[in-house]
Amino acid sequence: MINFEYYKVFYYVAKYSSITRAAEELFISQPAVSQIIKQLENSLEGNLFYRTSKGVHLTAEGKVLFTYISQGFEYMALGERKFKEFINFETGEIRIGASDMTLKYYLLPYLEEFHKLYPKVKVKVTNVPTPQTVEYLYAGKIDFGIVSQPVNDHKGIDVIPVTAIADIFVANNRFVELKDRTISLEELDKYPIICLENGTSTRKYVDEFLKNNEIVLNPEFELATSDLIVQFAERGLGIGCVVKNFAEELIENGQLFQLNLNKSIPKRNICIITQDKLPISPSGKKLLELLMP
Numbered sequence: 001m002i003n004f005e006y007y008k009v010f011y012y013v014a015k016y017s018s019i020t021r022a023a024e025e026l027f028i029s030q031p032a033v034s035q036i037i038k039q040l041e042n043s044l045e046g047n048l049f050y051r052t053s054k055g056v057h058l059t060a061e062g063k064v065l066f067t068y069i070s071q072g073f074e075y076m077a078l079g080e081r082k083f084k085e086f087i088n089f090e091t092g093e094i095r096i097g098a099s100d101m102t103l104k105y106y107l108l109p110y111l112e113e114f115h116k117l118y119p120k121v122k123v124k125v126t127n128v129p130t131p132q133t134v135e136y137l138y139a140g141k142i143d144f145g146i147v148s149q150p151v152n153d154h155k156g157i158d159v160i161p162v163t164a165i166a167d168i169f170v171a172n173n174r175f176v177e178l179k180d181r182t183i184s185l186e187e188l189d190k191y192p193i194i195c196l197e198n199g200t201s202t203r204k205y206v207d208e209f210l211k212n213n214e215i216v217l218n219p220e221f222e223l224a225t226s227d228l229i230v231q232f233a234e235r236g237l238g239i240g241c242v243v244k245n246f247a248e249e250l251i252e253n254g255q256l257f258q259l260n261l262n263k264s265i266p267k268r269n270i271c272i273i274t275q276d277k278l279p280i281s282p283s284g285k286k287l288l289e290l291l292m293p
Contacts, residue, residue: 006040009033010048011073014066017055092283093122097133097145100225105245106163106270107146110290121283130201137275143284148201149268156276161269162293166244167206169259170251174236184262185215192220192238194229206241209265
């Protein structure tokens with residue numbers, strides 16, 4: 001393989017049709033440029049240039065070589081420009097994993113702020129529950145995730161709590177007898193319960209809390225999203241178990257009320273998860289800086 005530097009010199013001489021100009025661009029002497037061109041011609045066993053009073057010009061075979069060499073150098077220059085655009089936030093892509101809840105009640109306002117600061121950076125959000133978000137991070141399908149506890153311990157995964165959330169039970173006035181009084185966890189089993197499907201961090205956390213208090217609920221409805229749980233509870237189809245943020249507005253306007261349990265479910269956290277071995281782009285690091293408390 002011929003020395004790459006020979007082709008670099010050849011490219012600049014051919015580009016400017018001048019040994020003098022090529023020497024200036026490369027910060028080397030004119031005799032050095034001439035010597036390298038001679039060595040390249042010897043290696044290729046052919047003439048690349050012919051000389052006139054107006055400079056040097058490519059031979060027919062030199063033009064063929066330049067067609068390919070110039071493409072390589074121009075692609076390298078393009079790559080360098082794109083690299084600089086990437087680190088200067090003029091382009092790039094961030095891949096994030098987030099559940100409905102973490103996206104709606106934590107991530108979304110930060111994405112809005114980030115987009116205003118760096119409008120040319122593309123943000124791709126994969127909307128899946130916490131367990132799948134962790135799997136996607138392990139597989140390198142996302143750069144980082146926004147999840148809710150509990151998050152199982154995984155080697156190489158850093159878990160950073162960023163804000164607290166509360167799980168509550170809510171109902172409408174069909175269950176008015178439960179309003180304004182303290183309810184035992186055992187009493188919940190007498191009513192139709194609406195909760196998330198298995199396989200979510202929220203369902204796992206609530207089930208574990210109830211199990212520790214020797215309670216096992218048999219839900220009337222198991223739904224895919226917390227928004228649906230709130231809608232079912234609003235229509236009196238049962239008592240919904242949701243993160244408080246989802247029901248806050250309906251509680252404030254009196255369409256739902258929060259049950260006062262004798263043992264409240266302990267608060268948990270929304271967390272940022274990153275992987276030790278997964279490099280994060282400069283734009284990704286900027287977004288993480290916004291997200292960190």
